[in-house]
Amino acid sequence: MKKACWLSLCGMFLFTGCISYSESMAGFEQEKMNRTRIDFSKNRDQVIDYIRKYIPNVSDEQMLKWENEKSLECMTIDGKKMYFYNAAPNLFRINKEAIAIKIAKDGITEDGKDRVNSSHVPLVVSAVKAKKENIVLPVKMHVKYSLTVQSNAVPEGEIIRCWLPYPRTDQPRQTNLKLFNTSESKYLIAPVKYKHSTIYMEKKQEKDKPTTFSVEYEYTSSAEWHHLKPEDILPYKKNTSIYKKYTSEREKHILFTPRIKELATQIVGNEQNPLLKVKKIYEWINQIPWASAREYSTLDNIPEYVLDNKHGDCGQVSLLFITLARYCGIPAKFQSGFMMHPGGKNMHDWAQVYFEGVGWVPVDQSFGLFPSKNQDEKYFFMTGIDSYRMIVNDDYSNSLFPAKKYPRSETVDFQRGEVEWRKGNLYFDKWKWNLEIEYMK
Incomplete structure (x- = not known):
């Protein structure tokens, strides 16, 4: 096997090293298992201790029911049932009955991003309409x-x-x-x-x-916000590089599996307008609850994982949105970095879709429907994004x-x-x- 050698660029750095690609990838399956062990680090007693803060008399039958319906994420590792380290908190984000119990005890806490975005x-929306920018x-x-x-x-x-x-x-x-x-x-x-x-x-x-x-x-x-109407969107020029690249499959998380094809058809139906297709997909994914996520490197197909487990974090639902959009003929891609809201800073992922005659438009799928009776505000994050961002990535799984x-x-x-x-x-x-x-x- 030919080896690639890395030397400090222009003598700037100290590091030198030689390693073949096969050597670097050999053992990654074992590394993937080690990473999974880190993610699934809680035992049953630790999970039950957390759940009992809200459900003191939790039963074995309830635990099994939550596990089977994927509300309580667990896996058999080395012959033992182990739980995702955030499985217990996630239960009270995923399961409707558990959510209601937690709200009754703790109330609803508005996080930093929600406090900022409420105003x-x-x-x-007003500034875009006034400035026409x-x-x-x-x-x-x-x-x-x-x-x-x-x-x-x-x-x-x-x-x-x-x-x-x-x-x-x-x-x-x-x-x-x-x-x-x-x-x-x-x-x-x-x-x-x-x-x-x-x-x-x-x-x-x-x-x-x-x-x-x-x-x-x-x-x-x-x-950025785009005040779009269905009639604003032109027919796609399907021979362009943008259209071909961003409506295609891509290993390993944007794949048109039979389930994706069936779901996309079910969601979009006979709709032909690109903006209305996006709206239908956006509304459908909005029903998927947010939950703390496993490390992406341990997952073989993230959109399929979301569909299997009926929950996902920002990047997971964004990749599902992108996959469905692409299958429906809407160019879509991944963006990510950080949300930088005062009191609400964190890593964050979102998407972009391309409309002919408009260009790339941000779509923050995990922010969902904004709580407002004003329709422009309600669907703001379907064609817009707030000021508090740091864009680091314009795609996923690329070279450093x-x-x-x-x-x-x-x-x-x-x-x-x-x-x-x-x-x-x-x-x-x-x-x-x-x-x-x-x-x-």
Whole structure:
């Protein structure tokens, strides 16, 4: 097997190494099983202890019923029944009876993004209508992002390679990026052609000390909303590269399986208008409850997983939406990064659809229907997105820059970062990330 060798670019970095592709992928199935063990780390007693906070007399029959209906996610590993580490909290997000019990005890808590968007979304709709522009209400944010590898994760003196998320510069609603500081004086920023936007650094492991990589920057993020009507959408030019690429299948999470084909036909029916097709798919997926997700690298087909388990997080329902849209002849693609709402910052994924005569339009499937009687506001996230975002990825499962040698910790998305050394990848259990945001006036 011919081996590829990686050397520091232009002499900038310390790392050198040689490894074949087969060597890097060999053993990934075992690595995938190890990652699954980390995800399924709770035993029955731990799960029941949590459930009893809300259902003191929970029975074996109830547990089995929840497991069979996929409300309580479990798996047999090494001969033992193990539960997803968030299975118990997820039960009270998925099962309707459990949800009602939790609400009766705890009430309904509005999170940070909902508090912000309750006033922000109506302002975006008004601004777009008043200015007759699709991109409005810029917000300037000063960001500090860090990734810290635990002490002695690699031997002393070994080089740790790190890729941190970095705002894209090719998105019209994301502008004025200014880099202020990096933890390492030598760094590489991914060229804009790369679908994952990264800033890359290297550092030697010191004995008994954690290794921290950090970056500080400022950028402006704006809201985008398209006030569309069915008659605004032109027929697709089906011979264009955009149409062909983004209505096609793609290994391994955008596949037109028999179930996807049947479901798409059931949802869309005889509808021919692209905007109304999107609306039908958007409304159908809106009924799928959000739940904390397993690591994507452990899943063979994410849309099928959502359909099997009847729940999904933002990236999972976005990939299901994209797959259904593509099968129905609507060009669609994946975007992700972070939601940056005050009090509600977190990783986040969404989609984009392409309408002829309009261009790419954001679709935040997991934000669903906005709670408003105003129809423009209600369907805001079907053709719009708020100002509080950081766009890092313009697709999924693409190459990093410079190339990563070993399979990524997150093989689909790229948000928290990636870390490796000469002998392998460093998984999420070996490091932590931190995001700090200052909102500028």
